Structures are given as structure tokens and as C-alpha cells.
Amino acid sequence: MKKIVEAEKEAQRILEQTNHAIAKMKNDLPNRITSMREQILKEATEQRRQIVLEAEKAGAKEAKQIASELSIQLQALSQIPEARRKRAVEAVVQLLLS
């Protein structure tokens, strides 16, 4: 009879220990969730930073390309032959005198 009582006590101890472990786990759960959530959002923020950085690089490249195209266009304007300018002057003079 004594052995049965001891066994009942041991069984009770096992259950209590398990319940205690589960309670502790549930108690720690909010911290675990917060920590995990922070990690995920931190990674997202880092990814956002990378996206901004890449966009800035692409924007700078695009601006450089636009400036380069403008430079070519301006150079073309400065290289209009004198003969063509004179032809324009004469055409306007003729237009005015007509």
C-alpha cells in the first residue's frame, strides 16, 4: 500500500513538473514572439535600406546618362556649320524683303 501511495506521489510530481514547464514556456512566449517579430521587421528595414540605396545608384546613373545626352546635344548645336547659319540669315532676310 505504501508503494502505491509513493507511486501516486511520483505520478503527481511528474504531472506538476510538466505543467510547470508548460507554464514557463507560455510565460516566455510573448518575449519569444516579440524577439522574432523584431528580427523579421529589422530584416525588412535593412531590405528597404538596400532598395533605397540601389534606387539612388540607379537614379544617379540615369541622371548621368541624361547629362551626357544633353552634352552631346549641346555640342551638336555648337557645331552647326557657319554656312548653314549664313543660309538661315539669308533666308530670313529674303522672307522679310518679300
Next chain:
Amino acid sequence: MSSSLEKLVEQIISESKIKADEIRKRGQSEANAAIEAARTEAIREADSIIRDSKSDVEAARNRIASQERQKARIAYLAEKNKVVQHVLKHVQARLLELVENEPSYRPFLLKAIARGVEAIPSEDVKVALCERDLNRFKSGKLLDDALAAAQTRKKVTVVDQPIETAGGAVVTSEDGKTRVDCTLEGKLKLMEPQILTQISQILFAS
């Protein structure tokens, strides 16, 4: 007897372990579900951050590129305008040369007066010239030639008071209510869009 007692004790302990195991599994499962739900929510938020940042950045990039293109376009047009203005300056210089050359200039002046006289719906008209032309043509038969060119019998008088112009004439009705500007400056202003088109066609046509 001893053996069955042993068995009973083992059974009590074993059942307790099984129950504990069930409790552990249920607790673990609940915790996993809560973690998974929180992870899904956090990932959804993270995706939203990344998606928003992508569209924000893309919009900002497009805006910047558009501004750069606009700036470049303005700079290009300003430079183009400089080239056109340069040509117009040469046109003015060329016109000043031309008005000094009487044989080349006279036909233009005749046409200008004739056009002005035709345009005024009045029988008596006045013609105003610049001082140079007044001195140059007062003794000639400029008006007769102009009237012949206009094929009109209107009475035309030249105003003694000179006007400020490089060349051409201003024709007015006798009462001064109708005025036709046939000066070079007037024509330049009137024909500006046509002139700019002509210059652009010659200079910038590829």
C-alpha cells in the same frame, strides 16, 4: 503478490508519463501555433514595408529622372534659343547693310508703301518714313512708283516728321485712325513665328 504490486506501481508511473507527454505536446502545439500566427503577421508587415518602399522609391526615382530630363530639355532649348537669337542679330545687321544700299532697298520700300496704301480703306493716306529715307527719296518719284505698284488713285502724302525705323514705312489714314506698320521691325514682329520656323528648319533639321 509482490509482482502484481510492482506492475501496478509501474502502471501508475507509466500513465502519469503518458499524460505528461500529452500535456507537453498540447502545450508545445499551442505555443507553436501562436508563434506561427505571430510570424505570419510579422512577415505580412515586413512584406508591406518592402512593397511600399519599392513603390515609394520607384515613384521618387521617376520624379527625379523626370526633373533631370526637364532641366536638360530647358538647358537645350535655352541653348537653341541662343543660336536662333544669334542668327536674328545677324539678320538685323544684314538688314542695316541692305537699307544702306539704295538699289537693293528701294524695291522693298516701294512694296512696303504700296502694301500699306492698299491696306488703308481711305482715299487720303499719309506715309511716314525714317529720316534717312525722307532725305534720300524726297526729291525722287518714290510715291509715284509706289502708287503705280499699288495700282491705286489714292491721294498719298509723305509726312515731314520722321519715324524711328531701320527701314520701311508706316501708312496711316488721313484722320490717323487706321495705321499699317510696314517697317522692317513691324514685319519682323509680325512674321516672327514664320521666321523662327524657317531658322529652325535650316539650322536644326537633321
